[in-house]
Amino acid sequence: MKIGKHDISGNACIMGVLNVTPDSFSDGGHYTEIEQALAQVAKMVEEGAKIIDVGGESTRPGYTFVETEEEITRVVPVIKAIKERFDVLVSIDTYKTETARAALEAGADILNDVWAGLYDGQMLALAAEKNVPIILMHNQDEESYQNITLEVCDFLNKRAQAALEAGVAKENIWIDPGFGFAKNVEQNIDLLKGLDKVCQLGYPVLFGISRKRVVDYLLGGDTAALERDMGTAALSAWAISKGCQIVRVHNVDLNRDIVKVISQLI
Template identity: 50%
Template sequence: MAHTKIMGILNVTPDSFSDGGKYNSVEKAIKRAEEMIDEGVDIIDIGGISTRPAGYEEISVTEELERVIPVVKALNQFDIQLSIDTYRSEIAEAAMKLGATMINDQWAGLYDEKIFDVVAKYEGEIVLMHNGDGQRSEPVVEEMLLYLLKQANKAEMAGIPQEKVWVDPGIGFAKTREEEQEVMARLDELVATDYPVLLATSRKRFIKEMVDKDTKATERDEATAATTAYGIMKGVKGVRVHNVVLNARLGQSMDYLKENEYARYNLS
């Protein structure tokens, strides 16, 4: 049966929009990782620098290493895939040397193209997210597809196999709410590129405006789960979420329904 990958967010930062400061020590990070594993996570995505679109201060490479590397070392005790949410090749190299097998790059290799060589060297996976300055000369979906396909081709040219190159539509980045709605409605066009798609909507402003503009970040999990279900129906292969247990259970159920739907209509 097809299995939608659940990527659990582990921010070891003081300033991430939803959980900044909650897990910014090795002990807290270990405890949260254990919880996520019990809840059914497939990939733990460790972030040492806030990647929200605005309102954060970029830190040095040294500080990012000091936040991320002790956590990677500590989590190697668990039999779980580790991803690093970074756009810097130095961070990717240090983490993959210690056993991380995925890099989640919000700039899709545009900030630091050497990141492709690092991931290829360690035979890992990479997530390429659509980003930018919000200014565009063509419709958002068309631009997103061109952007991601161009960067995915660079990843493959560096030696990363296609099945290890994930693409993320970048909900919450460089898009108006109307553009995000169009991207969601046309997710199947991104799926049709044959690269595995990671959907990352968890607790973002897009979710806030779907339901109630006065909700706190931690009150947006059910609405996030609705986008998980919608994404799975559209064909995404993974979702990046804060609430692991809710989305893992939902993903398992959606996978079951899709599998049985497929079997029903393909009976000889």
């Protein structure tokens, strides 16, 4: 995969999470000031992150909706500052097309949409217009499935086809099975076991499970969010072994060597 002058093909790569929000579940409020955010970006880039994923609205369970104007106010100055200071790819984590457009104008390179273009119906057209990669994530309103792996694959196939029909180049379509979104712990585990099926759909797969509740469950069910990084890294190895090409994590350093080693063995 090549984005501008950045080539992220070959070994799996790491996307570092940067939440510029007051209420994200594990690091809310830590990076709301630009200098704090830039210090964290510097750390993640030094540790090996190839992409920085900037989000201005928490999508944790029970999150508070953020108006578009406020979201833009949060993310645009940070994106501009990152692109001025670092030679790194930036993705914008938003489902609102107006926010996405403002982020691209500020220098973002990738769209990361947790509603796969369904929220306002304009995101796919924006990706086509700007000729940028878009990450289409599985999401729905309820935790209801007959066969979660097959249903997630069917959803992602349909959204990828919709992107193609909207004019998005095939090489610009990435997919994300959406761990933790409209999925309980048991469903997340079933989807983990079927992850190879998602990776067989023919698109680069982003794996985003960092510090989520299913990690806590697998660790024994009594860990705080910041104590789940080793469990996250174990799942990063699992995901790469199944064919995922990008892992989205909070702790880049802990995942770096695992990602580097495992991705050379598949």
